[in-house]
Amino acid sequence: xxxxxxxxxxxxxxxxxxxxxxxxxxxxxxxxxxxxxxxxxxxxxxxxxxxxxxxxxxxxxxxxxxxxxxxxxxxxxxxxxxxxxxxxxxxxxxxxxxxxxxxxxxxxxxxxxxxxxxxxxxxxxxxxxxxxxxxxxxxxxxxxxxxxxxxxxxxxxxxxxxxxxxxxxxxxxxxxxxxxxxxxxxxxxxxxxxxxxxxxxxxxxxxxxxxxxxxxxxxxxxxxxx
Amino acid sequence: xxxxxxxxxxxxxxxxxxxxxxxxxxxxxxxxxxxxxxxxxxxxxxxxxxxxxxxxxxxxxxxxxxxxxxxxxxxxxxxxxxxxxxxxxxxxxxxxxxxxxxxxxxxxxxxxxxxxxxxxxxxxxxxxxxxxxxxxxxxxxxxxxxxxxxxxxxxxxxxxxxxxxxxxxxxxxxxxxxxxxxxxxxxxxxxxxxxxxxxxxxxxxxxxxxxxxxxxxxxxxxxxxx
DNA sequence: CTAAATTTGTCCGTATGTATT
DNA sequence: AAATACATACGGACAAATTTA
Numbered sequence: 001x002x003x004x005x006x007x008x009x010x011x012x013x014x015x016x017x018x019x020x021x022x023x024x025x026x027x028x029x030x031x032x033x034x035x036x037x038x039x040x041x042x043x044x045x046x047x048x049x050x051x052x053x054x055x056x057x058x059x060x061x062x063x064x065x066x067x068x069x070x071x072x073x074x075x076x077x078x079x080x081x082x083x084x085x086x087x088x089x090x091x092x093x094x095x096x097x098x099x100x101x102x103x104x105x106x107x108x109x110x111x112x113x114x115x116x117x118x119x120x121x122x123x124x125x126x127x128x129x130x131x132x133x134x135x136x137x138x139x140x141x142x143x144x145x146x147x148x149x150x151x152x153x154x155x156x157x158x159x160x161x162x163x164x165x166x167x168x169x170x171x172x173x174x175x176x177x178x179x180x181x182x183x184x185x186x187x188x189x190x191x192x193x194x195x196x197x198x199x200x201x202x203x204x205x206x207x208x209x210x211x212x213x214x215x216x217x218x219x220x221x222x223x224x225x226x
Numbered sequence: 227x228x229x230x231x232x233x234x235x236x237x238x239x240x241x242x243x244x245x246x247x248x249x250x251x252x253x254x255x256x257x258x259x260x261x262x263x264x265x266x267x268x269x270x271x272x273x274x275x276x277x278x279x280x281x282x283x284x285x286x287x288x289x290x291x292x293x294x295x296x297x298x299x300x301x302x303x304x305x306x307x308x309x310x311x312x313x314x315x316x317x318x319x320x321x322x323x324x325x326x327x328x329x330x331x332x333x334x335x336x337x338x339x340x341x342x343x344x345x346x347x348x349x350x351x352x353x354x355x356x357x358x359x360x361x362x363x364x365x366x367x368x369x370x371x372x373x374x375x376x377x378x379x380x381x382x383x384x385x386x387x388x389x390x391x392x393x394x395x396x397x398x399x400x401x402x403x404x405x406x407x408x409x410x411x412x413x414x415x416x417x418x419x420x421x422x423x424x425x426x427x428x429x430x431x432x433x434x435x436x437x438x439x440x441x442x443x444x445x446x447x448x449x450x451x452x
Numbered sequence: 453c454t455a456a457a458t459t460t461g462t463c464c465g466t467a468t469g470t471a472t473t
Numbered sequence: 474a475a476a477t478a479c480a481t482a483c484g485g486a487c488a489a490a491t492t493t494a
Contacts, residue, residue: 003314008468011480011481011482012481012482013481013482037457037459038460039459039462047482047483048479048482048483048484049483049484049485050483051480051481051482051483052493053460053461067459067460067461068415068459068460068490068491069459069460069461069489069490069491070458070459070460070489070490070491070492071458071459071460071490071491071492072458072459072491073459073460089381089382089385090381093380093381093382093383094382096334096380096382096383097380097382097383097386098328100327100331100333100383101326101327101330104326104327104330105326107326108322108326130368132277136336154319154322154323154392155315155316155319156315156319156320156322156323157319157326157388159315159324159389159393160327160389160390160393161387162388162390163385167382167385167386169344183274213383222467236464237461237462238463239462239463263477263478263479264478264479265478272459273463274463274464274465275463275464275465275481276462276465277464280479293479293480294471294472294478294479295470295472295479296470296471296473296477296478296479297471297472297473297477297479298472298473298477298478298479299478299479310456327468344456346481347455384466389488429477455483455493455494456493456494457491457492457493457494458490458491458492458493459486459489459490459491459492460489460490460491461481461487461489461490462486462487462488462489463474463485463486463487463488464484464485464486464487465484465485466482466483466484467481467482467483468481468482469479469480469481469482470478470479470480470481470485471477471478471479471480471490472476472477472478472479472482472486473475473476473477473478
């Protein structure tokens with residue numbers, strides 16, 4: 001049913017993107033250094049140039065690489081949070097907003113969750129567990145938080161939560177997300193995800209709120225601080 | 227400098243998307259109606275199927291069309307922008323949502339409030355004090371809560387708070403508000419408003435949160451109960 | 453300064469997979 | 474069971490920008 005290694009059903013481009021993500025984050029090329037040409041990479045990984053380019057498109061959106069016509073493709077220089085104080089939908093503002101909303105949101109969800117809600121959460125947990133690339137992980141991560149909002153069975157809360165989700169999509173995360181995407185960090189995130197769902201399942205309101213708060217603080221810390 | 231009308235430097239896909247947008251919006255195909263197949267369209271517009279598909283990708287993201295494997299491509303049923311479910315929200319849901327958001331919001335505002343923010347709050351207090359009718363009172367009441375959101379100096383929080391304010395506007399309150407508009411009730415509300423601003427002024431985080439919570443619970447109680 | 457080589461950007465035509473009718 | 478139609482991938486060609494000779 002569910003293959004834990006699951007790289008089968010993803011598209012070739014998505015799978016290749018996950019591979020390249022790992023290569024970039026593990027220092028395969030140095031910061032600011034030039035990657036091989038598209039033709040060389042497509043040959044090396046055994047895919048068509050079109051397919052490779054879709055993978056690069058994803059990496060570019062994550063801010064992991066930069067591409068220049070006539071020059072080549074380069075690994076982005078790791079720039080720290082940079083210019084954070086001035087907010088116009090800064091990552092810091094979004095995280096702060098999540099911190100004041102989501103712990104209370106999940107606390108409300110605890111008192112309302114139905115078996116169907118729990119099933120939806122479990123599905124999201126499987127998604128985050130099996131995710132290969134950062135893109136896929138984030139998809140299921142967002143779905144899980146939406147599942148918590150759904151479990152409040154409150155249309156106003158859901159509307160507000162989704163409004164925040166849309167704001168998140170318009171935020172310039174730069175490399176902040178990718179920087180934290182190490183096996184160790186992702187392991188911690190998954191533990192927290194499981195702990196939150198477990199707290200909801202056991203109707204432990206305080207634990208759910210506490211775990212959510214710790215979860216968001218953890219993300220904050222490795223994004224901003226290091 | 228980007229000229230939005232300029233179809234010269236745009237890619238073939240982007241130009242075609244603009245043409246198809248016009249065709250869709252001008253009623254070239256009926257709502258829910260089926261468009262020609264991708265092969266037929268690419269032939270008609272003289273582009274490769276790949277190119278046509280990129281144009282359709284854009285239209286799909288805009289919600290103008292829906293695509294189904296094996297069935298075809300269809301013009302979406304008329305829903306101008308970003309079809310959100312505008313169900314009539316229950317007053318109970320809105321109050322519950324305010325209860326989980328606003329106490330944390332004002333707690334954050336306490337740590338950020340500037341003299342200008344306080345001046346704005348004082349102006350709103352005068353408004354509620356002097357208000358004659360219910361309409362005027364509600365205007366300044368909403369303005370005060372918006373002032374708290376502004377005082378967080380967090381764009382994401384402000385955006386979310388205003389999203390909730392818009393939800394409140396399309397809520398069917400029936401006579402719930404009018405029922406509670408007695409001199410006695412309004413006196414209590416004003417006391418609470420003053421207490422909240424005072425707590426913010428004195429940077430008393432816990433008291434601000436507590437007062438806000440009591441404020442919302444009070445409104446809930448006389449709307450729902452009694 | 454010019455011309456050629458390199459590299460990414462865009463588009464095309466075709467083949468195969470998968471879901472629906 | 475077969476035809477239809479979208480989804481994905483491949484390889485090739487040319488254009489545009491940059492670097493190099």
